């Protein structure tokens with residue numbers, strides 16, 4: 001055998017992440033601040049929770065996993081996300097008081113899409129959106145937990161944007177082409193993501209980010225990134241390469257499972273502290289200032 005072939009996008013993404021290196025700029029640097037503005041609101045960190053679905057109760061605990069990590073998001077004053085849920089579960093998340101963006105699935109049942117978005121707005125969501133990377137499956141259109149998905153056109157996405165006064169977020173953007181379409185239909189943020197490796201050989205979000213950043217210059221669209229974000233160094237690299245914020249994903253699950261909201265608070269708190277340390281060591285006093293001037297991509 002000549003060489004080992006790797007189609008798993010999670011592994012490709014991890015390898016690319018680890019090829020990105022950081023230089024130091026210590027003289028005249030100060031302790032950095034991780035405060036971040038997002039949709040006109042100030043948050044304490046650009047680290048966000050992931051849009052997760054169906055995290056039920058762990059053991060004999062009182063609250064669902066979705067509520068537990070949402071409580072951590074509120075306590076940390078960071079932006080919270082939730083994925084595929086029915087309205088009653090979404091209500092529980094909102095009742096934690098976390099500022100939450102609801103990511104609705106691209107259901108074939110168009111009425112359900114509209115209902116969930118309207119419900120989210122009425123319940124007090126911070127934003128709404130859709131994960132477009134769950135439209136297709138290997139048998140054609142995807143079926144998620146028994147529910148059929150549907151193709152989504154630019155016109156449909158524009159309809160969702162116009163349905164609400166909340167910021168609309170498109171999750172699962174992995175190309176300049178889709179990013180520009182999101183800007184054109186009036187989305188206020190995109191999440192650059194391959195949804196933990198749905199697409200074989202998916203380009204690492206970190207690799208496509210600089211091109212997307214360039215394409216969206218002056219378009220008033222925030223860029224969030226996820227997939228394989230597990231440390232402050234990962235968040236720093238994301239911000240340096242063009243993101244405004246980054247979401248942890250499965251990296252948060254062991255802390256959630258072990259110690260509920262407190263575990264997530266500890267984990268994301270640690271990620272934020274490491275981000276602040278690296279910002280301080282590279283001469284960026286604020287999140288807004290971070291650019292790619294301290295970044296090296298190792299060849300090979």
Ligand SMILES: Cc1cc2nc3c(=O)[nH]c(=O)nc-3n(C[C@H](O)[C@H](O)[C@H](O)COP(=O)(O)O)c2cc1C
Pocket residue numbers: 010050051052053054082083084085103131171193194195196226227228229247248249250251
């Ligand atoms: C248990 C679980 C449930 C998820 N549910 C959703 C969902 O309902 N909607 C969505 O957009 N993404 C969902 N995701 C994907 C995450 O939001 C995120 O894109 C992904 O986990 C990032 O990759 P990472 O885990 O490698 O960080 C889910 C992921 C996991 C592990």
